[in-house]
Amino acid sequence: MSDGGPEIHGKCSLPSGPSLAPDAPSSADGSPGSASTSPLFNGRLKLQLMGFVVATVGWVLGTTSMALAEWRVWYVNSTSLLSSHLACVGVWRACIFRQGNGIDRAIGCQGYSYFDPYVPMDIRVAQILLPLATVLGLFSKAAIIFALKSMYLSKVQKTCDASAVAGMLSIAASFCILAAVVWNQLSIQTEEGIAFPPSFNLPFKPDSQEVGGAALMAFLGSCGLFFGGLAYFSYKYPLDSRVHPTTSDT
Numbered sequence: 001m002s003d004g005g006p007e008i009h010g011k012c013s014l015p016s017g018p019s020l021a022p023d024a025p026s027s028a029d030g031s032p033g034s035a036s037t038s039p040l041f042n043g044r045l046k047l048q049l050m051g052f053v054v055a056t057v058g059w060v061l062g063t064t065s066m067a068l069a070e071w072r073v074w075y076v077n078s079t080s081l082l083s084s085h086l087a088c089v090g091v092w093r094a095c096i097f098r099q100g101n102g103i104d105r106a107i108g109c110q111g112y113s114y115f116d117p118y119v120p121m122d123i124r125v126a127q128i129l130l131p132l133a134t135v136l137g138l139f140s141k142a143a144i145i146f147a148l149k150s151m152y153l154s155k156v157q158k159t160c161d162a163s164a165v166a167g168m169l170s171i172a173a174s175f176c177i178l179a180a181v182v183w184n185q186l187s188i189q190t191e192e193g194i195a196f197p198p199s200f201n202l203p204f205k206p207d208s209q210e211v212g213g214a215a216l217m218a219f220l221g222s223c224g225l226f227f228g229g230l231a232y233f234s235y236k237y238p239l240d241s242r243v244h245p246t247t248s249d250t
Helices: 039-066 121-152 156-189 213-232
Strands: 072-075 086-089 093-100 103-111 208-211
Touching (some): 039 121, 039 156, 039 213, 072 156, 121 213
Antiparallel strands (some): 072 086, 072 208, 086 093, 093 103
């Protein structure tokens, strides 16, 4: 109140003159401002949306591959046990195909679970990792949706936290799928056999085997979840959102 001293305004008081400080885009407490229309905000929003799309595609591919049988493709010559030339071994089932007129037709599928004693360790691990990746990817999608909503409302701190959680969950899901894919590849390269019961009509080892389309689909899904998770981590606390106190000259 003394002459010549700076006049301090309270939270709800009006300034005595125009302020020379630029308008703050937004504050960390969540009050909306001009950050929602700034080029920096638009760039972050586009990157987050792009990561959401890529991770969603990867999640769908990884989840779909889990239900397919084409993880390993077995080629078996005609024997007394098996008259077909093709069999596919997946995470949850094995299918036998008969070739006719250049078309492979499934003639029967047999399912199995984690508790069946003949199931090899790589398939058992995949039966755990792939459903886990599906759940982690689902929670990651929920977190990034919350982050996008917080970003639209200019809630900076909540956006950063939710984006980080979404990124970690998405990358964790990617590693789960990748581990199943790599172990499946190693089993094919080492030509490991599977002691299926007689009802499967499958030999212990095929004459030759190769990676199936489902494993390739899972690998692409892993890549999508990984790069989508990296895009989620791109959001950082904006430096221009800090609130600077303003003083008015007398």
